[in-house]
Amino acid sequence: MIQSIVHIALVVNDYDEAIAFYTKKLHFTLVEDTYQPEQDKRWVVVAPPGSVGTTILLARASNPEQEPFIGNQTGGRVFLFLNTDDFWRDYNEMVSKGIEFVRAPQEQAYGMVAVFKDLYGNLWDLLELNASHPIAKRIEGRG
Structure with missing residues (x-):
């Protein structure tokens, strides 16, 4: 059996401001932005540069019950983990962009x-895993 997690939904306030943040500040790729007129919403998917794994679905809060979860989807815990091949390059660039x-x-x-x-x-972790870490081995196809 082969399965994978394709998308993780991230509740956002506004599609365009979320797209701008992820594509301009984090250099994510805009994979899809499709208007769905029957539901008056958009299907917006972004992915980290070079990633072929799980993507993020930017899902605008569609009712008052969802709005309180914008920015607090995990009750204050780190929610997403962004692995990089060069921690200091990305950290310094993110700081320079005001993150x-x-x-x-x-x-x-x-x-x-x-x-x-x-x-x-x-909250996100920016991390560069050691080459010996089991997840790093999976990313590189060695594990």
Whole structure:
């Protein structure tokens, strides 16, 4: 059996401001932006540069019950984990673009990590996993 997680939905306030943040500040690729007139919404998908795995579905809050979860989808825990091939390159660029880091870079047993906020306040790990880490091996096709 082969299965994979294709999308993770991220509740956003506005499609265009979310697209701008992810494509301009994080260099994500806009994979799809399709208007769905029957539901008066858009299907907006972004992915990190060079990624062929899971994508993020930018889902505008469609009712008052969803609005409180914008920026707090996991109750204040780190929500998403962005692995990079060059931690310091990406960290320094993100800082230069005004992205707020709430935990400074730290060397951990699994690699380098720092925590940043997206435009709505969701917490992300920016990390560069050590080559020996099991996930790094999977990314590189060695595990």
